[in-house]
Amino acid sequence: MKLKDILEGYPHSLNGNKDIENIDINSIVFDSRKCEEGSMFVCIVGYETDGHKYIDSALKLGVKVICHSEELEGYKDDITYIKCENTRNALAYFANRFYSFPSKNLKLIGVSGTNGKTSFCDIAHTLFENLGFKTDYIGTLGRKNTKLEGQIIRTTPEITELTKDFSDMVKNDVDYCFLEVSSHGLVLDRVSFLNFYIGVFSNLSMDHLDFHKTMEEYYQAKKKLYYMVDRFSVINIDDDYGHRLYNELKEDKKDVISFGEKEQSDYKITIKELSLSKSSFTLTKGNNKYDFVINSIGKFNIYNVTPAIIIALEEGIGYEKIKEAILRYHGTNGRIERVAEDIFIDYAHTPDAMEKILKLIREVSSKKITLVFGCGGNRDHGKRPIMGSVSEKYADNIILTMDNPRKEKNEDIIKDILNGIKNKDKTEIIYDRKEAINKAVRNKKDDEIVLVLGKGHETYQELGDKKIYFSDREEILNSLK
Incomplete structure (x- = not known):
């Protein structure tokens, strides 16, 4: 050019x-x-x-x-x-010009929020694929297009990568692309000049304050996405920030659709059953009621799947088709994933995500919980004692270990976590994550659930400037041999 x-x-x-x-x-x-x-x-x-x-x-x-x-x-x-x-x-502008603003020729759906972005994209990508559309996904789990599939370094790739990918998608006649939009990506112009067809807001809780400094700054960064949307945004108004965002977008004459358990939600969620194998719920819009069963665990997964269903309904796809297609979804890699009987892994690495998972296990099971987790080095220090407090509140046994310490000492990270734990008696420190997982799995009793948090789908440990191969899933399976 x-x-x-x-x-x-x-x-x-x-x-x-x-x-x-x-x-x-x-x-x-x-x-x-x-x-x-x-x-x-x-x-x-x-x-x-x-x-x-x-x-x-x-x-x-x-x-x-x-x-x-x-x-x-x-x-x-x-x-x-x-x-x-x-x-x-x-x-951002030059990259879009170079590839002729390719997102204009896609139905690009962007999701932002602290937790749930990956699960929503994975669910939505799978749902629309099951419905017969050609779809793509770019985010934490990598790229799902067969020609592009593979790991990416950031939740939201650089704009030069995105525009090239979108250009390839247009050439391959892709109908929908689901993109995880991080707050870093919004602030650092990684998504500037893109055309978003639909926006989705999941929730907002404490994270990335090493970068944004305050929750208000974090919120304002996320908010940018919904002013880049052409059709409408789907907002979780059960979340306090989501409720605020919905009202602010309405005031600015933006098209928005709300969902949640609140009566005023455009799509009201009524939860019918939660178990360790499935969840069922009803969505109500006016006089219309839609019943769904999903093969995923937990209330938060209902919140992850709901915007995907709403988008499908608003796109004119029939309820029965959606209901059947969603049944074929069996969970997101590394998200409350059952590795073995009563042993789960999850990517949760924020206080909010941790609490949601622990509350879920408490709600659907009377078994004791052994929790294995750590916190990332050279990242938000403020969330560490909060995660310690959350772990003490819900878990019966806690094993603190390393989780991407980077250039920070494991001792310092765990010391910060311990500042939030009053009763140290049920807490054990095993710095080596392999040993921590091995002990939790090998000592597991029949009346116990083991939950390993922080990595989920990740297959590495960040030690200094290096990434060393490591998989929670593989270590659990090795411990069971």
């Missing part, structure tokens, strides 16, 4: 070679190591490094176009320098 066409419509100034009509761009990159002839290198000021430092590296690899935000010491006549106020935002 010609550089002139990429820049069209975005504020910028030029230095060096200004003949933008005759410059061809083959790729847009922000990592100098991926530069090649024909690349546009966009200098991003990050939290650990600054892309401006790598301009010379990019030039040595044959780059002739540099996008920057800071004044440079000198400008070469044969290089095109594009100065923009915010290069993250510029990167």
Whole structure:
């Protein structure tokens, strides 16, 4: 694509070679190591490094176009320098231009919230696939398209990856794409200039305050998504922040649909049965009642599946088809996943998610709970004692262990967790996660449930700067041999 066409419509100034009509761009990159002839290198000021430092590296690899935000010491006549106020935002615009704004030709459904994003996307992707649509999913579990499938580093990938993926989806005639939209992704322009068909809000609770600093800042970051939606947003109003969001969107004349157990919900949830094998509930909209059974555990999974059902109903799909298709869903990898009899793993790594799972087990079983968990290093310290307090409230036995300590000492992380636990007698510390799981599983009694939290689908431990292979599921199965 010609550089002139990429820049069209975005504020910028030029230095060096200004003949933008005759410059061809083959790729847009922000990592100098991926530069090649024909690349546009966009200098991003990050939290650990600054892309401006790598301009010379990019030039040595044959780059002739540099996008920057800071004044440079000198400008070469044969290089095109594009100065923009915010290069993250510029990167998003240029990537969308380069791929002809591909999300306009998809039904892109974005979900945001602290917990439930992955489960919703997995459920919705599976539901619409079972209904006969061609669907894709991008998020924590990776990519579900056969050509794109694989792990991703972030919940919401960088915009250069997303726009390329969406372009491929359009070429492959994909009908719906379900995208996890993180607060980081919203703040750091990873989803800017995308066209969202529908938005979904799950809930908001304490997390990522190392990045956002306050819950208000966190909420405002999440809120951005719902002003990028073309059709309507589906909001959980049983959540306090969801109720606030619903009212604020209504005030701003946005189309919104509410769900929850509250009487005023557009789609009212009535829970009929919860067990360790299935859940059943009724959705009521006006005079219409829709009964559903799902092969997933817990009230929170009803809240995860409900927006997917609402979207299907609002898209004009028949109730009986939806009811039959949802029965074919058997749970999300690493989300309250039964690995063996009375042994479960889950990704829960926030106080809210932990409490929901522990409450669920208490509601559907009278068995004792042995809980294995830790907290991530170099992340929000404030949630650690809260998670300690939650664990003490619901679990009979607690084993504290490592969970991605990164560059922080395990002793310091666990000390923070212990600050929230008053009765230390039922708490044991085993730093090695393999040993912690092994002890919990091998010592398990018939009247006991073992719950291993924090990793779920993850297959690694972050130790220092390295990722070491590790799977809770595999360690549990090995312990049972």
